[in-house]
Amino acid sequence: MSAPLFDWSLIDWADIGTATLDTLTMLGASLTFTVLLGLPLGVLLYLLGPRRLLANQPAYATLSFVINALRSMPFVILLIVLIPVTVKLVGTSIGVAGAIPPLVVGAAPFFARLVESALREVDLGIVEATQAMGATTWQIVSRALLPEALPGLLAATTVTAVTLVSYTAMSGVIGGGGLGDLAIRYGYQRFQTEVMVITVLALLAVVQILQMAGDWLVRRATRK
Amino acid sequence: MIELHHLNKTYQVDGRQVTALQDIQLQIPAGQIFGIIGRSGAGKSTLLRTLNLLERPDQGRVLIDGIDATALDQAGLRTLRRQIGMVFQHFNLLAHRTVAANIRFALELAGELDSSAMAARVAELLALVGLTEQAQQYPAQLSGGQKQRVGIARALANQPKLLLCDEATSALDPQTTQAILQLLLDINQRLGLTIVLITHEMAVVRAICDRVAVIDGGSIVEQGTVADVFLHPQHAASRNMVAEDGHAAVLDLAGKLHSVAGKLLRLTFVDAATYEPVIAEVGQQLASPINILQGSVGRIKDRPYGQLIVGLQGDVSAAQAAFASRGVRCEALAA
Numbered sequence: 239m240s241a242p243l244f245d246w247s248l249i250d251w252a253d254i255g256t257a258t259l260d261t262l263t264m265l266g267a268s269l270t271f272t273v274l275l276g277l278p279l280g281v282l283l284y285l286l287g288p289r290r291l292l293a294n295q296p297a298y299a300t301l302s303f304v305i306n307a308l309r310s311m312p313f314v315i316l317l318i319v320l321i322p323v324t325v326k327l328v329g330t331s332i333g334v335a336g337a338i339p340p341l342v343v344g345a346a347p348f349f350a351r352l353v354e355s356a357l358r359e360v361d362l363g364i365v366e367a368t369q370a371m372g373a374t375t376w377q378i379v380s381r382a383l384l385p386e387a388l389p390g391l392l393a394a395t396t397v398t399a400v401t402l403v404s405y406t407a408m409s410g411v412i413g414g415g416g417l418g419d420l421a422i423r424y425g426y427q428r429f430q431t432e433v434m435v436i437t438v439l440a441l442l443a444v445v446q447i448l449q450m451a452g453d454w455l456v457r458r459a460t461r462k
Numbered sequence: 463m464i465e466l467h468h469l470n471k472t473y474q475v476d477g478r479q480v481t482a483l484q485d486i487q488l489q490i491p492a493g494q495i496f497g498i499i500g501r502s503g504a505g506k507s508t509l510l511r512t513l514n515l516l517e518r519p520d521q522g523r524v525l526i527d528g529i530d531a532t533a534l535d536q537a538g539l540r541t542l543r544r545q546i547g548m549v550f551q552h553f554n555l556l557a558h559r560t561v562a563a564n565i566r567f568a569l570e571l572a573g574e575l576d577s578s579a580m581a582a583r584v585a586e587l588l589a590l591v592g593l594t595e596q597a598q599q600y601p602a603q604l605s606g607g608q609k610q611r612v613g614i615a616r617a618l619a620n621q622p623k624l625l626l627c628d629e630a631t632s633a634l635d636p637q638t639t640q641a642i643l644q645l646l647l648d649i650n651q652r653l654g655l656t657i658v659l660i661t662h663e664m665a666v667v668r669a670i671c672d673r674v675a676v677i678d679g680g681s682i683v684e685q686g687t688v689a690d691v692f693l694h695p696q697h698a699a700s701r702n703m704v705a706e707d708g709h710a711a712v713l714d715l716a717g718k719l720h721s722v723a724g725k726l727l728r729l730t731f732v733d734a735a736t737y738e739p740v741i742a743e744v745g746q747q748l749a750s751p752i753n754i755l756q757g758s759v760g761r762i763k764d765r766p767y768g769q770l771i772v773g774l775q776g777d778v779s780a781a782q783a784a785f786a787s788r789g790v791r792c793e794a795l796a797a
């Protein structure tokens with residue numbers, strides 16, 4: 239009788255549990271900061287755009303360039319480049335805390351672009367009607383644009399969350415903790431294929447749940 | 463009372479200059495329904511949007527009740543805009559808000575009423591436009607006509623003295639168009655507010671406007687009472703528009719009618735004259751038959767009119783005198 243393909247008895251389930259929790263913590267914290275940072279950035283990008291409320295070609299071009307530059311940087315590189323900044327911000331460059339700043343810097347520009355395009359989906363007629371009612375720019379953004387774009391913004395948040403899950407996995411490379419870290423340390427470096435399989439399944443489950451929750455929220459918010 | 467003084471507006475499109483408005487001079491009396499008619503691209507929307515400064519003219523002044531809107535700062539402009547309602551061709555309702563909440567939106571932005579006062583005002587407006595039943599529905603669940611009723615209610619929410627309508631009925635079918643026009647007329651009469659509407663349809667102007675200006679290539683080429691412009695258009699652009707409408711006998715038929723013996727006259731009756739048997743009387747008086755070749759009768763807003771092209775065998779100047787004494791305008795057409 240040949241040896242079984244996988245020997246599940248080798249797996250430390252407590253480790254898997256901790257790693258999953260770490261991944262979720264990184265995801266939750268980085269998604270929160272990504273939205274807090276990326277949403278205003280996306281709104282600004284939208285407002286400065288051609289024919290928009292605060293249209294300003296040089297400012298738009300500059301902001302756009304910075305965002306593109308950050309987005310074109312491979313995440314793994316960003317992780318390493320940002321180590322000094324991360325240490326300044328959270329006191330360490332490893333573990334769950336050390337992973338959060340690079341995750342946010344990696345995801346916020348991406349999210350800002352998604353916010354910009356979600357806002358562009360809002361009919362300009364609505365902006366015009368709100369303006370004609372005597373609204374301030376702030377009222378137009380907060381009372382008309384953002385609520386009208388809510389389904390698009392929720393979809394953008396979902397896509398960003400899923401992207402962040404794969405980023406958290408990559409941050410294992412610099413000892414970021416979480417499922418990715420586990421996969422690299424045990425699955426790759428110690429040839430424990432079983433751990434690899436479980437972490438992949440756990441990541442898959444997290445992504446599935448995020449996507450389903452996101453889709454459900456988008457459906458609920460859609461009034462069209 | 464709105465006065466537009468020497469308004470000019472040019473757009474830069476791909477480095478080219480596009481003149482949207484050229485030396486616009488217009489006075490819009492308070493309490494009237496004022497139509498601005500023109501073809502697509504004539505500059506109607508641009509002109510309307512200068513009234514609440516959604517579009518800032520390059521030159522010229524916009525006086526609203528004596529206040530120069532072009533000189534206002536941002537805060538002043540917002541206050542002014544709250545006193546001006548605007549209705550759009552594509553309604554521009556907020557999809558995420560119910561009918562009631564869409565109307566309340568205008569009140570929320572103004573921020574002058576507390577929530578119970580807002581609810582009362584919304585209920586009043588819903589009743590005014592006949593949408594009480596639909597209060598809790600979303601725009602996507604409404605027909606075009608219902609959406610426009612919401613748009614009108616929203617525009618009226620802050621009790622404006624002026625209502626601007628940008629092709630308010632152009633996305634609606636003929637029946638719904640009539641219903642919305644009646645609503646606008648009703649609002650104008652009941653609330654006494656001034657309505658400026660732009661349209662490319664003569665029928666809209668005929669139905670509810672008191673005065674009309676014709677805009678062509680960014681300039682006002684003609685203006686006057688609807689009866690004057692509709693029955694006696696002077697400018698080629700107006701004549702074309704009236705001719706396409708097909709409800710006035712303004713086509714120059716002389717060429718087509720050359721086989722008809724005698725002189726061609728165009729008779730225009732308005733108001734009281736339309737109720738009298740004028741043709742028969744004049745025919746008897748001149749002892750010569752009058753041959754009706756083409757014509758139309760109808761109403762311009764609430765004024766009955768008739769316009770006929772007739773053939774006459776006898777003396778034209780005698781006929782003209784006879785018609786004139788009965789309050790009928792009579793023009794000899796070149797035969």
Ligand SMILES: Nc1ncnc2c1ncn2[C@@H]1O[C@H](COP(=O)(O)OP(=O)(O)OP(=O)(O)O)[C@@H](O)[C@H]1O
Pocket residue numbers: 473474475480481482500501502503504505506507508509662
């Ligand atoms: N934002 C803009 N940028 C550049 N050109 C513009 C802009 N708005 C209007 N124009 C141009 O100005 C002219 C007048 O446009 P406007 O929208 O006022 O016409 P309109 O009479 O309302 O036409 P329609 O019946 O098609 O709505 C057109 O030639 C148009 O292309």
Ligand SMILES: [Mg+2]
Pocket residue numbers: 506507508
């Ligand atoms: Mg237009």
